[in-house]
Amino acid sequence: DARTRHYSFMQDEEAYAIYDDIKRHGDDRLKVLNTDKPNVVFILLESFSSQVVGILGGEEVTPNLDRVAREGILFDNIYAASDRSDKGLVATMAGYQVAPAYSIIQYPQKSQSLAFMPRKFREAGYRNLTYIYGGDAGFKGMNSFVTLAGFDRQIVMSDFPASMRGEKWGVHDEYTFARLADEMEADSKTAEPWFKYYFTLSSHEPFDVPMARVHENPYLNSIFYTDSCLGVFIDEVKRRGLWDNTLIVMIADHGTPGPLKASSQMKERYQIPMLWTGGALAVRDTVISKIGSQKDVVATLLGQLGIDASDFYFSKDLLCSDTEEYAFFTYPDAFGYVTRDSYQVYDNTARRYVVQEGEISETDSLRAKATMQVVSADHLKR
Numbered sequence: 001d002a003r004t005r006h007y008s009f010m011q012d013e014e015a016y017a018i019y020d021d022i023k024r025h026g027d028d029r030l031k032v033l034n035t036d037k038p039n040v041v042f043i044l045l046e047s048f049s050s051q052v053v054g055i056l057g058g059e060e061v062t063p064n065l066d067r068v069a070r071e072g073i074l075f076d077n078i079y080a081a082s083d084r085s086d087k088g089l090v091a092t093m094a095g096y097q098v099a100p101a102y103s104i105i106q107y108p109q110k111s112q113s114l115a116f117m118p119r120k121f122r123e124a125g126y127r128n129l130t131y132i133y134g135g136d137a138g139f140k141g142m143n144s145f146v147t148l149a150g151f152d153r154q155i156v157m158s159d160f161p162a163s164m165r166g167e168k169w170g171v172h173d174e175y176t177f178a179r180l181a182d183e184m185e186a187d188s189k190t191a192e193p194w195f196k197y198y199f200t201l202s203s204h205e206p207f208d209v210p211m212a213r214v215h216e217n218p219y220l221n222s223i224f225y226t227d228s229c230l231g232v233f234i235d236e237v238k239r240r241g242l243w244d245n246t247l248i249v250m251i252a253d254h255g256t257p258g259p260l261k262a263s264s265q266m267k268e269r270y271q272i273p274m275l276w277t278g279g280a281l282a283v284r285d286t287v288i289s290k291i292g293s294q295k296d297v298v299a300t301l302l303g304q305l306g307i308d309a310s311d312f313y314f315s316k317d318l319l320c321s322d323t324e325e326y327a328f329f330t331y332p333d334a335f336g337y338v339t340r341d342s343y344q345v346y347d348n349t350a351r352r353y354v355v356q357e358g359e360i361s362e363t364d365s366l367r368a369k370a371t372m373q374v375v376s377a378d379h380l381k382r
Contacts, residue, residue, distance in 0.1 A: 002101035003110075007348060007376040009369040015377070018370035023316055025323040031282070032073060032319065033304050037125070037193045038247040038280030040301070041184065044092055044199040045226070045250055046085065050076075050271035051258035052223045059259055061215060061224045064231030065250075065273065070285050072248075072277030075318065077291045079270045079327035079338055080254045085204070086140040088253030088294065093117055093149050093197070095298030095315030097375045100330040100348060106141040110382040112148050115311035117298050119150035121195045124307045128152060128187045128194035132180055134160065134171030134201040151197070155179060166208035173202040173226045174210070177233040184242050199253070202226050219256070234277075244279035247304075251275075251297055264331045265345050265355050267338060291325040291338055292318045313378070328371045337368035344368055 009015070048065075050056045055066040056076055081091035086105045087098040094114040098104060104111050118129050129151045137143040137156040146154055157170045164175040180198045187194040202209050207222035215221040237243050252272035255262075262269040274297060292300075299315035302308070309315060316323050327338040334354075336345045342358035346368060353365065 002099070003107065004380070005101065005376070006380055007100075007372050009373055012373065012377055015370040015373035018367055019374040022324050022326065022367055022371070023313075025317060025320045027320065028322065029303055029317060029320045031304065032276070032286075033247065033280050034282040035245060035280050036306065038245050038278070039184070039188070039193050040121070040126070040195045040305075041180070041246060041248045041278070042092070042195070042197045043230075043248065043250040044088065044197070045252045045273075046200045046203045047219070047254065047256050048203065048223065048226075048252035048273060049255040049258040049268075050273055051256070051260055051262075051268060052220060053273045056271075056273055059220060061220050062227040064227045064234065065275070068230070068234055068250075068277050069273075069275045072275055072281050072284060073286045073288060075274040075288050075290075075292065077289050078251070078272055078274045078294060078296075079267070079292075079329055080252065080272050080294045081329055083254055083264070083269070083331045085253045086142060086145075089142060089145060089199070091293070091295040092251060092253075092297055093145070095295045095309070095312035097293075097295055097314040097328065098330060099375060099379050100333045100335055103140070104379065104382070105145045108141070108144045108148065110379070111145055113382045114148075116149040117302065117312075118195060118197065120302055120307050120309070120311075122150055124305065125192060126195045127192040128183075128190065129197075130155060130183055130195075131197050131199075132176055132183070133157075133199040134165075134173070134176040135169060135199075155183070166202070166210070168206050168208055169204055170201045172210050173200050173229040174232070176201070177229045178236075181233055181236045181240065181242070184237065184246070185240055188242055200226050200229075202229075220259075246278040247276065247280040248278040249274075249276050249297065249301060251294060264334070267336065267343050270327075270329050270336065288318065290318050290323065291327050291340065292316070293327040293329070314375070326367070328368065328375075330372075330375075335368065335372045337364065337371070339364055346372070
């Protein structure tokens with residue numbers, strides 16, 4: 001059973017000691033906000049691989065994302081924690097690293113013990129915590145997970161008229177983006193800061209979008225569509241006077257094989273964009289190239305807001321000066337480890353490293369195994 005399997009390469013005490021050493025960092029962080037408690041909008045972008053983001057050297061299908069990146073901070077060396085949407089939710093809502101062979105989201109008895117970012121927002125005085133997703137709330141156990149996360153309200157497919165839906169998957173992004181802007185405007189009349197978490201949908205298979213075909217490739221076409229919806233949303237937020245005290249954080253839920261047709265063993269399969277924008281940012285047109293993981297967004301964001309992130313054991317603050325540069329990811333029965341000098345993939349079935357690129361050090365190989373063992377041990381005790 002995948003849930004009871006332990007990935008063991010050394011004594012657990014040694015694995016924890018190695019992992020704690022990699023993860024340790026001080027409090028000397030770059031402050032990028034001009035206000036202590038901005039309103040926060042978190043946007044999870046469905047299937048936005050770095051391969052299709054123009055400003056990251058990808059296909060030229062994201063003119064709006066590229067424009068927005070120049071108005072804020074672009075993190076250009078980020079890797080997804082895994083390979084599926086449900087795992088991306090776990091990484092970005094709970095700062096948690098999923099195991100290779102199963103997704104904790106499908107086991108509420110385990111996931112209920114996780115720390116959740118929305119709950120931290122509530123403890124810090126944020127209100128109107130809203131989750132917006134145009135799809136089926138029950139998909140892959142997402143509903144119970146989002147409920148555990150501590151949102152006040154979930155706005156999902158059933159809250160929109162059928163005329164706004166595609167044939168297969170759910171509500172088109174232009175309508176959910178519009179709803180997000182409306183919710184922001186309604187809450188801007190309240191005294192307390194608010195938090196929104198919005199998960200896009202249209203760039204999921206079958207890439208069914210309500211516009212004339214612009215790109216022959218349906219995936220690229222759907223990315224172009226969602227990007228155009230994002231552009232309209234950003235302009236609308238500015239037009240309605242919602243920009244100034246707001247921080248908007250965007251990150252993909254996972255990468256894709258993409259134009260490179262990247263296999264599970266290729267790091268390009270996991271590279272994703274992360275960008276921060278909004279009037280609450282004190283810096284503009286900034287690129288941060290520190291290697292990090294999707295799950296690091298939690299500690300990094302909370303750190304800027306002065307909220308303690310120590311409950312998020314697998315999330316590190318990318319804006320702290322002495323944070324170690326690395327990214328760890330899993331896919332079915334394997335794990336990968338990226339550093340400045342090297343890239344490695346370990347196959348748990350073959351019980352060996354099947355990819356080793358760059359300057360491989362014994363230290364990095366050991367760190368990768370220790371991280372996997374700690375992830376495994378943590379899952380087992382939940």
